[in-house]
Amino acid sequence: MPELPEVETVRRGLLPVMEHAVIARADVRRPDLRWPFPDHMAARLTGQTVTALRRRSKYILADLSSGETLIIHLGMSGRMLISGAQVGGFHHDHPAPEKHDHVVLDMANGARITFNDARRFGAMDLTATETVMSHKLLANLGPEPLGNAFHEDYLIGRLMGRNTPIKSALLDQRIVSGLGNIYVCEALFRARVSPKRRAGALSESAVRGLVPVIRQVLSDAIAAGGSSLKDYRQADGELGYFQHSFDVYDREAAPCRNPACGGRIARIVQSGRSSFYCPQCQR
DNA sequence: ATGGGGGCCTGCCGGC
């Protein structure tokens, strides 16, 4: 499910068919995802030019010529599919709508963008571009982990005095926005920090070590997504789902990838979520 | 303020 790197990869995949393109027709096939769609969403999208396609945390933001921004969240199972565009030298026709195809955007350039979301934890809303960052869904997000505002002293300050496990703290989108369960597990493994450690009890140097590791984990995943993008688009037009290889995530009982270790990956549950880690390496 | 838990949905997988 999409965390920051997957959302960024979806955004990059949408750019060639969506940015600076005109929405000729919007088909809203059900009244809601996680929440009701905004009033008259189809009409407010129809005829608009997408002037920019941005990302904030796990949200994709499509700025429209009307002065509104379409906020898109993929939730757990949201996917974007592109059809009907010149993709990788092949022309794809529009497939028949499938189950859970909830919103279909037909672009004037011939591309069709389909939002499919089985679990419907995703969301869409429309709001004024000028105040989009104050939108309820975006207002309380912490800094982008790949941006300048996320740095060692910032994280030290935010973790200070916190009794919650570091795993939970890094999942807290108000502290840093864009990480999900997978990349928190991966970052803690690379930093050799146990997910059970209390956030406020980490040494300053441990927190300092976390920052570049988080950046690297996300950068690596974005790079992997980018390299798989071309193949996926050629295959079936689906964006955002790639098989990354993880060091710890979903590797319970498998050998630790640290060659000097010899331990096995463990799974524990923290606030209802699985944490995967190496009890030997991560302290 | 902080930390923890419930709930939203559907699909899939493993066990019987």
Place this chain on the structure above:
DNA sequence: TGCCGGCAGGCCCCCA
């Protein structure tokens, strides 16, 4: 083959 419980990478909301 079918049924059932458990689980899933997110996030809001409520409670103590």
